[in-house]
Amino acid sequence: MSDATQPAPPLLEVEGLTVEYRTGRAWTRVVEDVSFTLDRGETLALVGESGSGKTVSATAVLGLVGRKGGRIAAGSIRFRGRELVGLPERELRRLRGREVAMIFQNPMRSLNPAYTAGEQVAEVARVHLGMGRRDAWRKAVEMLDAVGIPDPERRSRDYPHQFSGGMAQRLAIAAALCGSPSLLIADEPTTALDVTVQARVLELLRDIQQQTELAVLFISHDLGVVAEVADRVAVMYAGEVVEHGAIEELFLVPRHPYTEGLLGSIPVLGSGEPLRSIQGTIPPAGSHGAECRFAPRCAHAQPVACAVGHPGLSVVGAGRDVRCHRATDLHLEGIAR
Amino acid sequence: MTRYALRRLAVALPILVAVTFCVFVLVDLAPGDPAAAIAGEHPTAERIAEIRASLGLDEPLLQRYGSWLLDALQANLGSSLANGQAVTDAIGDRLPATLSLVVVAMLITLVVGLAAGLVAALQHGRAADRAITAMASAAIALPPFWVALVLVMLFSVQARWLPAIGYQPLSAGLWPWLSHLILPAAALSLLPMAEVALQFRQAMVTVLRQDYITNAEARGLTRPRVLGKHAAKNAAVPVTTVFAYRFAQVLGGTVAIESVFDLPGIGRLAVTSVLNRDIPVLLGLVAFTTLIVLVINLLVDISYGYFNPKVRT
Numbered sequence: 001m002s003d004a005t006q007p008a009p010p011l012l013e014v015e016g017l018t019v020e021y022r023t024g025r026a027w028t029r030v031v032e033d034v035s036f037t038l039d040r041g042e043t044l045a046l047v048g049e050s051g052s053g054k055t056v057s058a059t060a061v062l063g064l065v066g067r068k069g070g071r072i073a074a075g076s077i078r079f080r081g082r083e084l085v086g087l088p089e090r091e092l093r094r095l096r097g098r099e100v101a102m103i104f105q106n107p108m109r110s111l112n113p114a115y116t117a118g119e120q121v122a123e124v125a126r127v128h129l130g131m132g133r134r135d136a137w138r139k140a141v142e143m144l145d146a147v148g149i150p151d152p153e154r155r156s157r158d159y160p161h162q163f164s165g166g167m168a169q170r171l172a173i174a175a176a177l178c179g180s181p182s183l184l185i186a187d188e189p190t191t192a193l194d195v196t197v198q199a200r201v202l203e204l205l206r207d208i209q210q211q212t213e214l215a216v217l218f219i220s221h222d223l224g225v226v227a228e229v230a231d232r233v234a235v236m237y238a239g240e241v242v243e244h245g246a247i248e249e250l251f252l253v254p255r256h257p258y259t260e261g262l263l264g265s266i267p268v269l270g271s272g273e274p275l276r277s278i279q280g281t282i283p284p285a286g287s288h289g290a291e292c293r294f295a296p297r298c299a300h301a302q303p304v305a306c307a308v309g310h311p312g313l314s315v316v317g318a319g320r321d322v323r324c325h326r327a328t329d330l331h332l333e334g335i336a337r
Numbered sequence: 338m339t340r341y342a343l344r345r346l347a348v349a350l351p352i353l354v355a356v357t358f359c360v361f362v363l364v365d366l367a368p369g370d371p372a373a374a375i376a377g378e379h380p381t382a383e384r385i386a387e388i389r390a391s392l393g394l395d396e397p398l399l400q401r402y403g404s405w406l407l408d409a410l411q412a413n414l415g416s417s418l419a420n421g422q423a424v425t426d427a428i429g430d431r432l433p434a435t436l437s438l439v440v441v442a443m444l445i446t447l448v449v450g451l452a453a454g455l456v457a458a459l460q461h462g463r464a465a466d467r468a469i470t471a472m473a474s475a476a477i478a479l480p481p482f483w484v485a486l487v488l489v490m491l492f493s494v495q496a497r498w499l500p501a502i503g504y505q506p507l508s509a510g511l512w513p514w515l516s517h518l519i520l521p522a523a524a525l526s527l528l529p530m531a532e533v534a535l536q537f538r539q540a541m542v543t544v545l546r547q548d549y550i551t552n553a554e555a556r557g558l559t560r561p562r563v564l565g566k567h568a569a570k571n572a573a574v575p576v577t578t579v580f581a582y583r584f585a586q587v588l589g590g591t592v593a594i595e596s597v598f599d600l601p602g603i604g605r606l607a608v609t610s611v612l613n614r615d616i617p618v619l620l621g622l623v624a625f626t627t628l629i630v631l632v633i634n635l636l637v638d639i640s641y642g643y644f645n646p647k648v649r650t
Contacts, residue, residue, distance in 0.1 A: 062554075062555050064551070064554055064555065067551075067554060068551075092557075093557045093558075093559065094557065095557065096554070096555055096556060096557030097555065097556035097557035097558070098557060101555070101556070102552070102555040104548050104551075104552060106548065109547065109548040109549065110548040110549055110551075110552040111549055111552070112549040112552075112553070112567050112570075112571070113549070113571065113645070113646065113647065114567075114570040114571050114644060114645065114646065115567075115570075116646075123556075123558070124556055127556070127557065127558060127562075128557065159646040159647070161646070161647050172552075175556070176556075179556075179557075
């Protein structure tokens with residue numbers, strides 16, 4: 001099927017993804033026209049406030065929006081060149097946990113309290129790798145060891161509540177990676193952890209990535225954490241991607257006022273400057289008119305230009321897109337990494 | 338796990354002693370004199386005193402309880418005042434009918450209750466959910482003996498599908514045995530079934546919203562596996578609580594239901610022993626049913642440790 005002269009498709013290609021959720025009798029758009037790509041070994045960060053649609057975009061990749069009462073209204077999600085939208089549930093199941101895995105914000109809540117650590121990992125080995133009980137258990141102990149859980153033999157028989165937050169997240173990572181997926185969706189994986197533990201979990205993810213060429217879709221509201229892990233960043237606001245680019249460029253020269261605002265809210269030690277915050281809150285889904293969705297909170301908004309038309313995502317450089325009417329005439333303030 | 342079970346057992350024993358002691362005192366306080374009942378019509382005061390002495394009724398209360406308890410611990414519950422049969426034998430004779438009734442009733446409770454609860458939870462907020470919830474709420478309000486009479490009217494008197502009264506032992510064949518139990522068991526299980534359904538529905542609705550369920554889905558597990566393994570084990574705790582609590586009531590309910598359906602069980606024995614002031618039989622029955630309820634509660638406590646590992650420590 002694939003032509004030798006053609007370059008291999010990227011691992012993950014999301015194009016024009018639009019997701020709607022049912023509210024009463026109507027459907028509300030929570031994600032609109034979101035596009036991004038991800039290659040093997042690469043980390044793309046989806047950044048934005050809660051309610052910006054980053055988690056919904058990620059669950060769409062797993063084909064789980066239907067479970068949560070939503071639907072993919074438009075767009076395509078291709079994994080290794082294969083279209084996932086409209087794929088039957090049975091095919092999607094074979095993908096989940098095997099090709100695409102996910103870890104969650106709070107490991108204590110995402111691990112089943114009624115089953116042992118070993119069982120949660122071994123189950124993946126049984127279901128996806130077709131292993132017998134004994135082999136699966138051995139594999140589980142190996143996985144616990146690989147993610148740096150000390151004394152894995154003994155700990156495999158413990159329950160999640162007997163683990164600390166950091167160790168529990170390692171356990172969740174072990175379960176996610178047990179099927180050797182090529183894409184890991186990490187939904188705020190360090191947000192619920194202590195700062196020192198955060199750093200070690202991020203380090204673990206980086207190590208695993210180097211060893212296995214794992215692609216990571218990293219969802220976070222924290223640009224400080226993103227700076228540690230991401231190659232590229234897609235900034236999301238009110239269900240749309242508003243800026244996209246390589247991390248260095250985006251940090252040094254942000255092109256969207258919202259990105260500038262997010263960067264300004266990262267504390268810089270010894271800068272002496274007060275922390276800036278973005279005034280206002282994200283507008284609720286479905287309330288958007290034909291204006292720029294960020295305009296009401298934007299420090300650079302112009303009364304006529306920004307209130308009238310909805311800006312499209314325009315290319316402003318290699319791998320650099322911005323959704324702003326004033327993308328060409330604004331000079332925004334970034335920070336050095 | 339073993340230590341947890343032993344600890345629960347240590348709590349159960351004093352309860353058994355306390356319950357039987359309370360009943361002992363209550364029977365003692367109740368009006369009426371068993372010796373007078375035995376002595377027949379127009380007895381002399383001497384004759385009554387004689388019988389009292391032979392039954393040990395003239396000894397102080399604590400002493401009587403003490404010797405009863407000592408005997409009871411050796412599985413000797415005394416003998417009936419009415420016909421002299423050993424109480425353990427009397428209970429043993431009546432046990433199969435009651436046991437059959439309770440087991441069938443509890444099976445119906447679990448199978449129908451859990452199925453209805455699961456359907457309601459999966460259809461949460463939709464028509465099927467509303468229908469099941471409404472029916473369960475109505476079922477809770479219906480008294481079992483009335484349900485029993487209605488069932489007899491419908492299925493025995495009018496449709497003639499099932500016998501209205503009587504009992505056949507299991508040795509007489511599965512269908513003769515079961516056909517006599519369906520109606521009484523259905524009447525007895527209606528209330529616990531409705532409660533199990535409501536509890537399981539609520540627990541499943543809550544559990545299905547948890548991150549670990551999304552996570553199980555994200556790992557590519559099949560729907561039956563997610564529901565049956567990951568969700569059900571977490572939703573089981575409130576259900577076992579209701580089940581155990583209602584089990585004691587079902588046991589108590591046999592008193593009325595066995596009378597309606599003329600089943601020769603422990604419930605009927607209890608009624609006769611009260612009417613005859615047959616104190617040894619009554620005490621024996623109380624001790625026996627208390628023991629059963631305690632054993633069930635113990636099993637439920639142990640099951641908590643299985644369903645929710647956090648309570649073990």
